[in-house]
Amino acid sequence: MFGKGLLKGLKITIGRFFGKKSTVQYPEERLPLPDRFYGKPDFHYDKCIACNLCVNACPNKVIKLGTETVEKKKVVTGYHFDQQYCLFCGLCEEACPTDAIKFTKDFELTTYDRDTIGIEFVKQGQIDKKIKEVKQAAAEKAAAAEKAAAEKAAAETKSQTEEADKAETTNKEGGA
Amino acid sequence: MKTQEMLINVGPQHPSTHGVFRVVLTLDGETVVKANSVPGYLHRGIEKILESRTYPQVLPYTDRLDYLAGLLMNWGYVNAMEELMDTEVPERAEHIRVIMGELQRIASHLVATAAYSGDVGGLTGFIYCFRDREDIMDMIEMVSGARLTPSYMRIGGVAADLPDGFLEKCQKFIDYLPTAIEEYNGLITGNEIFQHRTKKVAPITAERAINMSLSGPILRASGVNYDLRKARPYSIYDRFEFDVPLGSNGDCFDRFYLRVLEMTESARIIRQALDKLPDGPINAKVPKIIKPAVGEAYAEIESSKGIMGVYVVSDGSTKPYRIHFRRPSFINLGHFDELIQGWKIADVIAILGSFDIVLGEVDC
Numbered sequence: 013m014f015g016k017g018l019l020k021g022l023k024i025t026i027g028r029f030f031g032k033k034s035t036v037q038y039p040e041e042r043l044p045l046p047d048r049f050y051g052k053p054d055f056h057y058d059k060c061i062a063c064n065l066c067v068n069a070c071p072n073k074v075i076k077l078g079t080e081t082v083e084k085k086k087v088v089t090g091y092h093f094d095q096q097y098c099l100f101c102g103l104c105e106e107a108c109p110t111d112a113i114k115f116t117k118d119f120e121l122t123t124y125d126r127d128t129i130g131i132e133f134v135k136q137g138q139i140d141k142k143i144k145e146v147k148q149a150a151a152e153k154a155a156a157a158e159k160a161a162a163e164k165a166a167a168e169t170k171s172q173t174e175e176a177d178k179a180e181t182t183n184k185e186g187g188a
Numbered sequence: 189m190k191t192q193e194m195l196i197n198v199g200p201q202h203p204s205t206h207g208v209f210r211v212v213l214t215l216d217g218e219t220v221v222k223a224n225s226v227p228g229y230l231h232r233g234i235e236k237i238l239e240s241r242t243y244p245q246v247l248p249y250t251d252r253l254d255y256l257a258g259l260l261m262n263w264g265y266v267n268a269m270e271e272l273m274d275t276e277v278p279e280r281a282e283h284i285r286v287i288m289g290e291l292q293r294i295a296s297h298l299v300a301t302a303a304y305s306g307d308v309g310g311l312t313g314f315i316y317c318f319r320d321r322e323d324i325m326d327m328i329e330m331v332s333g334a335r336l337t338p339s340y341m342r343i344g345g346v347a348a349d350l351p352d353g354f355l356e357k358c359q360k361f362i363d364y365l366p367t368a369i370e371e372y373n374g375l376i377t378g379n380e381i382f383q384h385r386t387k388k389v390a391p392i393t394a395e396r397a398i399n400m401s402l403s404g405p406i407l408r409a410s411g412v413n414y415d416l417r418k419a420r421p422y423s424i425y426d427r428f429e430f431d432v433p434l435g436s437n438g439d440c441f442d443r444f445y446l447r448v449l450e451m452t453e454s455a456r457i458i459r460q461a462l463d464k465l466p467d468g469p470i471n472a473k474v475p476k477i478i479k480p481a482v483g484e485a486y487a488e489i490e491s492s493k494g495i496m497g498v499y500v501v502s503d504g505s506t507k508p509y510r511i512h513f514r515r516p517s518f519i520n521l522g523h524f525d526e527l528i529q530g531w532k533i534a535d536v537i538a539i540l541g542s543f544d545i546v547l548g549e550v551d552c
């Protein structure tokens with residue numbers, strides 16, 4: 013009979029009409045996102061060792077890493093993430109040895125203009141603090157080294173004087 | 189009475205072209221006399237871009253070929269690279285690849301089924317297929333972190349192991365799929381209007397299909413038994429039991445229905461792979477910096493649209509000298525102009541839909 017197929021289709025849709033809903037009311041309701049989701053990137057300044065691996069792993073030159081050498085130590089002075097070119101492939105995260113670059117579950121990344129889409133993760137305060145720390149550590153190290161050197165020198169002079177004293181006494185004794 | 193031929197543009201901004209594809213039709217009344225396809229609106233020069241990327245960096249770009257079957261595109265590339273570098277992929281990785289690849293195939297066929305239903309006027313079928321595709325998208329997101337652009341495979345293995353809860357979810361979906369397919373058949377396949385629009389429309393003979401080097405469901409709908417997974421098994425496909433569904437008329441209806449049948453077969457493969465899934469490493473030992481010896485490799489896989497071939501030429505540096513993709517949609521589309529001649533303009537959309545093209549892949 014012509015139309016049997018049509019009626020069967022209608023039966024399915026009517027059954028579905030009284031069934032459970034498959035949709036959720038975004039943005040009030042949200043589905044849970046899996047842990048591996050690649051959303052907005054997040055950067056941990058203190059974990060980064062400025063190794064440049066993420067920059068080299070990226071296919072699209074998204075990441076610009078700025079570094080400065082303070083007291084022979086590399087300090088991160090900039091980490092610019094140009095989100096508009098990111099493929100969200102995760103190759104940077106995979107390359108990072110310290111998990112300094114990570115992706116969060118935030119997927120609402122639209123902005124009103126191009127200038128605000130890139131993220132500069134590193135704040136001036138962080139750099140200043142880090143440089144201060146490095147300098148302080150270097151100074152402490154230098155001081156410790158100086159102290160150690162001074163002690164060593166003092167010990168040496170002491171032993172020298174002792175020897176000289178000894179020599180003198182022997183001389184005196186010899187002279188007597 | 190003198191009639192005049194009319195020139196009409198279908199696309200590039202037409203939803204039923206599944207992207208940005210343009211066909212210039214010469215019409216005599218409603219009948220197509222001549223057709224001229226104009227692809228290229230989505231051309232991004234991926235093959236050229238890849239010449240300035242390192243081997244691992246190529247991977248995310250392959251997702252953007254056939255974005256409805258990103259994992260299969262990944263697979264095509266890593267397959268060619270493994271051949272070039274003579275890498276042995278661990279067992280577990282192969283099984284994961286099969287599971288994910290077949291899930292992706294089902295997802296791709298679901299889109300094809302859905303879009304076809306929409307193309308010929310039944311938007312209800314569209315929504316039903318997309319509801320179930322969402323489950324697969326969730327699984328792919330769970331494993332790889334992205335829905336359409338997973339970049340999940342790696343040269344020599346996969347990016348990460350299957351997460352907790354995946355196996356149960358996958359099993360549940362496979363068990364549910366037959367019910368869903370029954371629904372599609374009730375809604376779309378069995379619908380008389382749908383059948384009238386598609387049966388006996390634009391048949392392709394087996395001989396013509398072979399001569400035009402068609403591949404995938406379009407070729408098999410014409411009755412040619414050629415599925416790379418059976419004909420020349422790659423990966424571990426020789427260990428699974430499955431059938432290759434074949435059509436008999438090669439018309440639009442066969443091309444559509446073949447995909448529905450293939451979903452069941454894919455589910456069968458996944459079930460076996462889940463049962464056999466071994467433990468072990470998921471990555472072969474590949475050097476950190478990939479520098480293949482001078483040489484070239486060509487490898488093919490059966491993607492959801494047909495034979496996906498990747499040709500890699502290495503000059504011994506860290507970047508490929510040349511990568512070429514044999515994209516199935518592009519080659520299948522070569523037969524389109526000839527096929528639609530003599531059919532009515534309303535059929536043009538039905539015929540194009542039955543080809544299941546993805547413009548990211550056609551234009552590359």
Ligand code: SF4
Binds near residue numbers: 070075097100102
């Ligand atoms: S996710 Fe990919 S594209 Fe984005 S910054 Fe990381 S490596 Fe680059």
Ligand code: SF4
Binds near residue numbers: 065067077107108113
């Ligand atoms: S790979 Fe990690 S540690 Fe190295 S520079 Fe990038 S974020 Fe920093």
